[in-house]
Amino acid sequence: xxxxxxxxxxxxxxxxxxxxxxxxxxxxxxxxxxxxxxxxxxxxxxxxxxxxxxxxxxxxxxxxxxxxxxxxxxxxxxxxxxxxxxxxxxxxxxxxxxxxxxxxxxxxxxxxxxxxxxxxxxxxxxxxxxxxxxxxxxxxxxxxxxxxxxxxxxxxxxxxxxxxxxxxxxxxxxxxxxxxxxxxxxxxxxxxxxxxxxxxxxxxxxxxxxxxxxxxxxxxxxxxxxxxxxxxxxxxxxxxxxxxxxxxxxxxxxxxxxxxxxxxxxxxxxxxxxxxxxxxxxxxxxxxxxxxxxxxxxxxxxxxxxxxxxxxxxx
Amino acid sequence: xxxxxxxxxxxxxxxxxxxxxxxxxxxxxxxxxxxxxxxxxxxxxxxxxxxxxxxxxxxxxxxxxxxxxxxxxxxxxxxxxxxxxxxxxxxxxxxxxxxxxxxxxxxxxxxxxxxxxxxxxxxxxxxxxxxxxxxxxxxxxxxxxxxxxxxxxxxxxxxxxxxxxxxxxxxxxxxxxxxxxxxxxxxxxxxxxxxxxxxxxxxxxxxxxxxxxxxxxxxxxxxxxxxxxxxxx
Numbered sequence: 001x002x003x004x005x006x007x008x009x010x011x012x013x014x015x016x017x018x019x020x021x022x023x024x025x026x027x028x029x030x031x032x033x034x035x036x037x038x039x040x041x042x043x044x045x046x047x048x049x050x051x052x053x054x055x056x057x058x059x060x061x062x063x064x065x066x067x068x069x070x071x072x073x074x075x076x077x078x079x080x081x082x083x084x085x086x087x088x089x090x091x092x093x094x095x096x097x098x099x100x101x102x103x104x105x106x107x108x109x110x111x112x113x114x115x116x117x118x119x120x121x122x123x124x125x126x127x128x129x130x131x132x133x134x135x136x137x138x139x140x141x142x143x144x145x146x147x148x149x150x151x152x153x154x155x156x157x158x159x160x161x162x163x164x165x166x167x168x169x170x171x172x173x174x175x176x177x178x179x180x181x182x183x184x185x186x187x188x189x190x191x192x193x194x195x196x197x198x199x200x201x202x203x204x205x206x207x208x209x210x211x212x213x214x215x216x217x218x219x220x221x222x223x224x225x226x227x228x229x230x231x232x233x234x235x236x237x238x239x240x241x242x243x244x245x246x247x248x249x250x251x252x253x254x255x256x257x258x259x260x261x262x263x264x265x266x267x268x269x270x271x272x273x274x275x276x277x278x279x280x281x282x283x284x285x286x287x288x289x290x291x292x293x294x295x296x297x298x299x300x301x302x303x304x305x306x307x308x309x310x311x312x313x314x315x
Numbered sequence: 316x317x318x319x320x321x322x323x324x325x326x327x328x329x330x331x332x333x334x335x336x337x338x339x340x341x342x343x344x345x346x347x348x349x350x351x352x353x354x355x356x357x358x359x360x361x362x363x364x365x366x367x368x369x370x371x372x373x374x375x376x377x378x379x380x381x382x383x384x385x386x387x388x389x390x391x392x393x394x395x396x397x398x399x400x401x402x403x404x405x406x407x408x409x410x411x412x413x414x415x416x417x418x419x420x421x422x423x424x425x426x427x428x429x430x431x432x433x434x435x436x437x438x439x440x441x442x443x444x445x446x447x448x449x450x451x452x453x454x455x456x457x458x459x460x461x462x463x464x465x466x467x468x469x470x471x472x473x474x475x476x477x478x479x480x481x482x483x484x485x486x487x488x489x490x491x492x493x494x495x496x497x498x499x500x501x502x503x504x505x506x507x508x509x510x511x512x513x514x515x516x517x518x519x520x521x522x523x524x525x526x527x528x529x530x531x532x533x534x535x536x537x538x539x540x541x542x543x544x545x546x547x548x
């Protein structure tokens with residue numbers, strides 16, 4: 001993690017998340033339970049994007065497509081009376097991975113702005129595919145008939161159970177990211193970000209490493225999609241729209257690109273600000289936009305980096 | 316070990332190499348010399364697959380390397396310390412070394428991180444520092460250490476002492492001497508003729524993309540016209 005402040009922030013965030021159901025019950029404010037669930041799910045999505053963007057230098061503008069694939073897999077399975085989460089969720093992860101293989105194999109042949117445009121185009125293709133799926137709600141979306149069933153293990157129709165399932169899923173995603181980043185695989189990925197030619201000259205076929213990272217990130221996002229479908233009980237093509245991918249990029253940048261827990265902090269801050277500012281004005285983006293610009297200009301390492309820098313300044 | 320014959324390379328429509336030939340035997344230190352812009356780095360880049368050669372042959376340990384991708388050439392046992400060091404700035408010193416560790420040749424006395432740090436104590440003290448926080452000399456030692464961690468059969472150094480303080484240069488030449496005494500085959504590009512003469516078994520001089528002279532350091536020291544004509548000394 002790097003320093004004490006960062007670790008303290010992350011511990012504080014997770015402790016806070018752990019007690020939210022209790023607080024929500026005591027204060028009779030289920031809304032906060034709902035908000036925190038959404039924050040954690042999008043944190044998983046942002047963590048997955050950070051793997052390729054923060055550590056691999058691959059700015060994907062189509063990452064929300066995998067969230068959509070994961071969500072639609074759950075929705076379509078439920079539509080056909082296949083409600084077992086033991087089948088739905090692995091299927092969502094595998095299908096997202098397969099889409100990521102194809103999209104990665106195409107887009108990773110390009111770099112820079114071309115990579116951004118291709119990922120954007122592929123994700124928009126998925127969005128319009130969702131819009132055209134009349135059998136599954138098309139533009140109107142698809143209500144989830146029944147949440148995924150994990151009987152007899154757990155019952156996620158209970159909102160508290162679903163909350164803690166998402167909480168542990170986020171912890172697991174963070175642990176997985178840490179293991180990946182600190183492995184040799186992660187080092188090669190980071191090395192290729194700064195000098196791809198050099199990494200090839202040392203003996204690493206960087207395309208294979210980047211594609212693998214792309215697929216892992218796609219699968220993690222697909223998992224977030226499966227969670228999101230169960231959280232909202234509704235799936236619609238908007239989940240895959242390019243603006244959703246943009247939101248994920250903002251979360252990563254805001255929290256701290258290339259830092260392990262940065263995307264979690266970024267997702268939490270993004271959704272919290274969205275919630276607070278939208279309560280003040282309908283045009284909340286007018287306030288959020290300048291805030292983001294200031295964050296990017298003055299907190300290069302995102303919010304986590306900003307606090308660590310303060311700690312260093314104070315000795 | 317390495318035999319390069321009639322190597323020709325072009326950048327777009329302009330030809331840079333017109334027929335480079337040289338060889339390196341096991342345990343030998345060979346130098347490529349010549350004035351700036353004569354094609355030394357392009358030769359190395361062509362051998363390593365970083366630039367696509369148009370014609371010729373690069374045989375390493377009996378296998379043709381020409382046309383192979385760079386990562387396969389590296390895996391066959393060629394470790395390159397490139398011009399400008401090119402260490403990974405966003406990785407720590409330890410990560411720079413660990414990321415590249417490999418022992419494909421199953422060397423009996425392989426280069427592992429502790430051995431590299433023993434060889435270069437200066438970087439041992441900075442083991443957890445980021446690559447971009449090192450001085451030029453430390454970066455150069457890290458670049459050599461990183462190449463050694465791949466346990467190369469042939470180590471190639473492109474201008475390894477360029478821009479370094481004399482004391483650091485001396486350390487690096489001493490390290491290369493030690494490596495030679497351990498039987499490491501080395502191909503060096505450098506401008507420091509006196510240092511090269513002390514370490515080299517064979518010199519090759521390149522002029523305008525062609526190998527124009529080859530011989531031992533003692534041959535070169537007796538032919539002052541070669542100095543004047545090709546090395547500008």
